[in-house]
Amino acid sequence: MAQDAIVLGAGIVGVSVALHLQQRGWQVTLIDRQGPGEATSFGNAGLIEASSVVPYAFPRNLGTLLNFAMNRSTALRYDLRSLPAYAPWLARFWYESAPRRLAAAARDMLPLIQRSVAEHEALTLRAGHDDLVRPTGWLEAYRSRKHFEREANAARRISSEYQLGMNVLEGSALHGLEASIDGAYAGAIHWTDPRSVIDPGALTKGYAALFEREGGRLLIGDAATLEQSGSGWRVTTASGPVDAQAAVVALGIWSVDVARKFGYRIPLMAKRGYHMHYERDGRAVLSRPVVDIENGYVVAPMRRGLRLTTGVELASRNRPPSPVQLERAERIARPAFGLGARIDASPWLGLRPCTPDMRPVIGAAERHAGLWFAFGHAHHGLTLGPVTGRLIAELMNGEAGFTDPNPYRPGRF
Structure with missing residues (x-):
């Protein structure tokens, strides 16, 4: 008998879950309060980060901590x-970032990171959007000679190990590789395995269009209406109620609201981030994303121009946007990358959903049959969307997952 599922959230994770369930014969309805790829999946640095094998941890360096405490950094700002x-x-994040626990997190995340490019490639070919993904890798650029030399040695060790x-x-x-970058940098590390995406929102929409072409339903609805209905689940949509045997919560930072409704207290917090697009000032075209390590921002070539993406802002979801962090980064990035006039009417603000142990939440809700969670991917939502879709679809379908799902289980909190 055909199985059916509701997937809540049409970002990169939710769309990927829907596609992988559909591929296994499930009848799937994808529900969001807006169109696919309109929230956090729309605005990011456009990286499929196949080289980011060590999660972004809480800094342990005293100088970095003091700099952050002053609240003048471009890499981190707090409200x-x-x-x-x-x-x-x-x-909890500080505790989990101790060297031994961070190494354990890296081991747990490695199976997902290693398959990230392959799982994206499978979907881009099916969706006909491989033109949006480029095999350029990305650059970590360093202004400090001492910092560059230290991190280059560390990169050589990581490259060899993994x-x-x-x-x-x-x-x-x-400068020979990227002639548009000025001479402010002592050097850079070019990670060649990652892919760059020139329009992340369009890629998510392309995956959603593939889902619809292959028979899936995409509806407008409110995840807050999720409720148990008999032995299954029901959600109210603009087209009426939808019932299914299973429900997958893939709502990014908003997943915590639905989880809490059913008694699950998952420590998920948002790292906010901004982006703005700029015209080019006539320099050579930037070919790949570049992160300014000391200043914590990324400049990436996009369809719409050069996209400047900020680091982390710690501010509650209901706090109004602040121009401070983007303006700080813009002042530094403009001469280095030749940023021209702003293109967007206002900065875009997104919410990266982060757990304190640096692992996503992927798996079954322990106390509710048919309820599944797929969220908490932090900075790697775009990277890990398709591979998460595969893993959770395997588990829901009763298959052996391609990797041990235990590190990501919801019940660990």
């Missing part, structure tokens, strides 16, 4: 009113 809400989460493609570029070699 003072929001800090009490973040305090328990930050304490068999990652990597080149160390001195300043002149960096």
Whole structure:
């Protein structure tokens, strides 16, 4: 008998879950309050980060911590009113970032990271959108010679341990690869395995269109209406109620609201981020994303121009947007990358859903049959969307997952 499922959330994770369930014969309805790829999946640096084998951890360097505490950094900004809400989460994040626990998190995340490019490639070919993904890798650029040399040595060790493609570029070699970058950088590390996406929102929409072409339903609805209905689940949509045997919560940061409704207290907090597009000032075209390590922002070539994506802002979801972090990054990035006039009418704001142990939440809700969770991918939502879709579809279909799902289980909290 055909199985059916409701997938809540039409971002990159939800769309990927829907596609993988559909591929296994499930009848799937994908529900969101807006169109696919309109929330956090729309705005990011456009990276499929196949080289990011070590999660982004809480810094342990005293100088970095003092810099952050002053709240003048471009890499991290905090909203003072929001800090009490973040305090328990930050304490757990600091604990989980100790070297031994961070190494364990890296081991747990490795199976997902290693398959990220392959799972995207399978979907881009089916969707006919391989033109949106480029095999350029990405650059970590360093202004400090000392910092560059230290991190280059660390990168060589990581590259050898995990068999990652990597080149160390001195300043002149960096300029030879990317002529549009000025001479502010001592050097860069070119990670060659990652892919760059020139329009992340369009890629998510392309995957959603594939889902619809292959018979899936995409409806407008409110995830807050999710409720148990007999032995299954029901959601109210603009087209009426939808019932299914299973429901998958893939709502990014908003997943915590639905989980809490059914008694699951998952420590999920948002790292906010902004982006803005800029015209080019006439320099050579930037070919690949570049992260300015010391200043914590990314500049990436996109269809719409050069996209500047900020680092982390710790502010509650209901706090109004702040121009401070983007303006700081823009002042530094403009001369380095030749940013021209702003293109967007206002900065875009997105919410990266983060767990304190740096692992996503993927698996079955322990106390409710047919309820599944797929969220909490932090900075790697675009990277891990398709591979998450595969893993959770395998588990829902009763298959042996391609990797042990235990590190991601919801019940670990």
